[in-house]
Amino acid sequence: MHAVWIVVSSRKRRNDVAEVSESDCKATEAAKRNVKRAQEAAKRKRTIANLPEATRRGLAEQARKGRERGGRPGHALEDRNREQLYEIAREMDLRGRSKMGKWELIDAIRAAR
Known part of the structure; x- marks a missing residue:
């Protein structure tokens, strides 16, 4: 398993380092893509606005x-x-x-x- 290191800032300590697994990163990216797709679909649809x-x-x-x-x-x-x-x-x-x-x-x- 490959680990990805990210810098997490907090109020107590600046630049704490946390280990995030690759699967967590992939899941986060997939969630962001899904949200973006849903927002685009909602903008396209706007069915009431397109009615006469x-x-x-x-x-x-x-x-x-x-x-x-x-x-x-x-x-x-x-x-x-x-x-x-x-x-x-x-x-x-x-x-x-x-x-x-x-x-x-x-x-x-x-x-x-």
Whole structure:
């Protein structure tokens, strides 16, 4: 095993020397690469920012209504979030519900009623 020596500065002593194994160095480098890749992917994705303005406005309106209700579900299906709709679909035992989005869940629940 090859050891890599690094200089660690501390408040008590300046330039303490610590031994770090090569595998620790590789793991650290891999973690840094993964973080960088995740940050780049998040920048590329930014799905809400890339939506049309009318759609963004609609999402903001839904969020505002939810805040006004204090996070409680509304009576209309449109006023509920995807998790709440998923629970309704689960109780109704609708097939394929895990792959459905909010509006698909609304359509499926209405069709099943």
